[in-house]
Amino acid sequence: MTYPCLVWPEKQHLFYPNLKEYIFCVLEKYFQGRNILYHGDNLVLLTWLLKNKQKVDLIYIDPPFATNSIFYLKRSIGDASYNKKKELINFPCYDDVWKTGINSYLNMLYSRLILMHKILSETGSIYVHVDYRVSAYVRILLDEIFGRDNFINEIIWFYKTGGVPEKIGFSKKHDVIFFYTKNRNKAYWSPQKEKSYLKHRYGFSNIDIKKDSKGEYTLVYCRDVFDIPALRGNHPERVEYATQKPEELLERLILASSKKGDIVADFFCGSGTALVVAEKLGRRWIGCDKGVWPIHVCRKRLLQRVKKPNFQIVKITKQEQQNSLKPTIFDLQVSVKKEHRFNIIGNYFKITILKNSKKYCFCLEDFFPLKEDESFSKKLKINKWSDWIDFWAIDVEGRDEFVPTWFSFRTRFNRNIELKSPYLKIKKKVVKIKVISFCGTEYTQFIKMK
Numbered sequence: 544m545t546y547p548c549l550v551w552p553e554k555q556h557l558f559y560p561n562l563k564e565y566i567f568c569v570l571e572k573y574f575q576g577r578n579i580l581y582h583g584d585n586l587v588l589l590t591w592l593l594k595n596k597q598k599v600d601l602i603y604i605d606p607p608f609a610t611n612s613i614f615y616l617k618r619s620i621g622d623a624s625y626n627k628k629k630e631l632i633n634f635p636c637y638d639d640v641w642k643t644g645i646n647s648y649l650n651m652l653y654s655r656l657i658l659m660h661k662i663l664s665e666t667g668s669i670y671v672h673v674d675y676r677v678s679a680y681v682r683i684l685l686d687e688i689f690g691r692d693n694f695i696n697e698i699i700w701f702y703k704t705g706g707v708p709e710k711i712g713f714s715k716k717h718d719v720i721f722f723y724t725k726n727r728n729k730a731y732w733s734p735q736k737e738k739s740y741l742k743h744r745y746g747f748s749n750i751d752i753k754k755d756s757k758g759e760y761t762l763v764y765c766r767d768v769f770d771i772p773a774l775r776g777n778h779p780e781r782v783e784y785a786t787q788k789p790e791e792l793l794e795r796l797i798l799a800s801s802k803k804g805d806i807v808a809d810f811f812c813g814s815g816t817a818l819v820v821a822e823k824l825g826r827r828w829i830g831c832d833k834g835v836w837p838i839h840v841c842r843k844r845l846l847q848r849v850k851k852p853n854f855q856i857v858k859i860t861k862q863e864q865q866n867s868l869k870p871t872i873f874d875l876q877v878s879v880k881k882e883h884r885f886n887i888i889g890n891y892f893k894i895t896i897l898k899n900s901k902k903y904c905f906c907l908e909d910f911f912p913l914k915e916d917e918s919f920s921k922k923l924k925i926n927k928w929s930d931w932i933d934f935w936a937i938d939v940e941g942r943d944e945f946v947p948t949w950f951s952f953r954t955r956f957n958r959n960i961e962l963k964s965p966y967l968k969i970k971k972k973v974v975k976i977k978v979i980s981f982c983g984t985e986y987t988q989f990i991k992m993k
Contacts, residue, residue, distance in 0.1 A: 576855030583859025621930030941971020
C-alpha cells in the first residue's frame with residue numbers, strides 16, 4: 544500500500560555538507576570527556592556520524608516550531624537577582640524565522656531526519672517534539688522516512704501554562720511528541736508506570752492501593768497523554784533559556800526507550816534537558832546546537848546538576864576559521880620561584896597570582912571586553928567590571944585541550960561568582976585561563992610560568 548507524501552518546491556534539492564571543509568576541535572574536557580557536546584551545524588555532525596558509521600540508540604529532538612519569532616532571554620546582570628525586574632534585560636538567544644516560510648523549514652528538518660534514520664540503531668527509537676504549527680507536516684515526513692509501520696505513539700504533553708487565546712478558540716495547552724522506531728519488532732522497550740489517583744475505593748479488588756499527600760492511587764502503565772507541569776520561573780530546574788523542557792518529561796522517555804550505557808542524542812539540545820537526564824540515568828549522550836548561548840547554558844547546567852560531569856565540548860568549524868580558535872599567549876615576566884605576589888595584565892583581563900609553597904592562587908582583578916561585547920554596554924547597566932563575568936575557569940593540567948581544574952559561574956538563583964581560586968598545584972609550565980562574558984563570548988589566554 545502506498546501512502547501520501549509531502550511535496551514542496553525545494554524537496555528534491557537537498558544539500559549535504561562536504562566534510563573536507565570542516566574540522567572538529569576539542570575546546571574543553573571535563574573528567575574523561577566520555578560524552579560530547581558539539582557546537583556547530585547539526586547537519587555537518589549528522590553527516591560525519593554517518594560517514595564514520597556511528598550509531599545512536601535513542602534520539603530526542605525539540606526542533607524549532609516555525610513560530611516566525613525571535614526568542615529572547617530575560618537575563619540578570621552581575622549579582623542582581625532575577626526578582627528585580629528593573630535589572631533584567633532581553634538578550635537575543637535564537638531565531639525561528641524562515642526565509643521562504645514553511646518550505647525552508649521543511650527542507651531543514653527533512654534533510655536532518657533522513658540522516659537521523661540512518662544513524663539510528665536497529666533497536667533504536669526517535670521522539671520528535673513539535674506543536675500545532677507543524678505537527679501535521681512532521682507526521683507525514685516521519686511516516687515517509689521511518690515508515691508508517693514504525694509509528695508507535697502520538698504523545699500529548701499537557702501543561703497548564705500559557706496558550707491563552709486572543710479572540711476565538713480554546714487555550715492551547717499541549718505539545719505533540721511523535722514516537723517512531725527504526726524497527727518496531729526489534730526496538731528496546733521498558734514499560735513505564737504512573738500514578739492513577741482514585742476517587743473512591745469500591746469496585747477495586749486484588750490491586751495494590753498506595754497513598755501519598757494527594758490521595759490514594761494505583762500504579763498503571765503510562766498513557767500517551769503526559770500530565771507533567773511546565774517549568775515556571777521559580778522552579779529549581781529553571782535555567783536561562785526560553786523553551787526549556789522539564790526533566791521529568793525526558794526521564795520518562797529515556798527510561799522507556801533506552802538502557803544504561805546506550806547512546807542518547809539530541810541534535811537541537813537547547814537548554815540541555817535531555818543531556819542532563821541521560822547523564823543522571825547512566826546513559827552516554829551526544830548533544831549539538833549551533834548557538835553560542837545554548838552551549839554555554841548546557842555547560843553550566845551539566846556542571847551544576849550532575850554530580851560527576853563527564854563530557855567534552857567540540858567546536859565544528861570550517862577549515863579557514865581554524866585560526867580563530869587559537870587563544871592569545873602571553874608570558875609571565877617574573878620568576879615564580881622568587882616572588883609571592885605578582886600581577887599580569889593580558890589582552891582581556893588582569894590576574895593577580897599568589898604563591899604559597901608550590902601552589903598558586905589566581906585572582907581575577909579586571910576585565911577588558913572586546914568591541915562586540917562592549918557595544919552591549921550602552922544597553923546594559925554595568926556597574927562594575929565583574930558584572931561582565933558569567934563563568935571563568937583555570938586549567939593547570941597542561942594538555943592540548945582546556946581541562947578545567949577549577950571553575951566558578953553564576954546561575955539563575957545563585958548570582959555570586961568567586962573571583963579568587965583556591966591554591967592549585969601547577970603540573971605544567973603553562974596555565975590556561977578562560978573567561979566567558981555576560982554576552983556568551985569566550986576569552987582564553989595562556990600564562991607561561993617561568
